Amino acid sequence: FRRFSISVVDSLASGDEDDDEDGRREDSPADINEEPVYFYQAPYWTQPHRMDKKLHAVPAGNTVRFHCPASGSPHPTIQWLKNGREFRGEHR
Template sequence: MVPDWPHPDKMEKKLHNVPASNSFKFHCQAMANPTQTVKWLKNGKEFKRYQRKEGFNIREHKSTPMLVSLVPDKGNYTCLVENKYGSINHAFQLDVAGQ
């Protein structure tokens, strides 16, 4: 089956404002059979978990990436979920405000 969002109501918010130094957890829970792969993009470029990238650390939290120690920044993030039957994506903006 093509990937689908089990709780689309939790994904309605398109703009997230977070103060610098805080953390932000991405929510992109999908279901599919066979199992899907999930990729995260920032401004159209893939970023991987467990790497230092642009002023924040990425940590794994129950298959959900978490950005920690945020610095002032703004970006468009996309969650891309795909399997052999198709793909879906969810995009939103994260705005990290300075202190």
């Protein structure tokens, strides 16, 4: 996913374009706030139609792979649990 940043500038209502005491206009580059603003998006499944919700019966010791692509901003991490504990491939 792309991150977007925008610059926020205080805008003046029309007719309020007065000069500061030092002769600069209020909307001069020295007054621009260039702090990036990030947009966040909740995690979501990118291909829910491809996620089978069937019971998979395989012989013990065989490998089963689940493809559950997800996205969001920031990019989500997926954690698998077995009996409430983190499950990793080496725990088979």
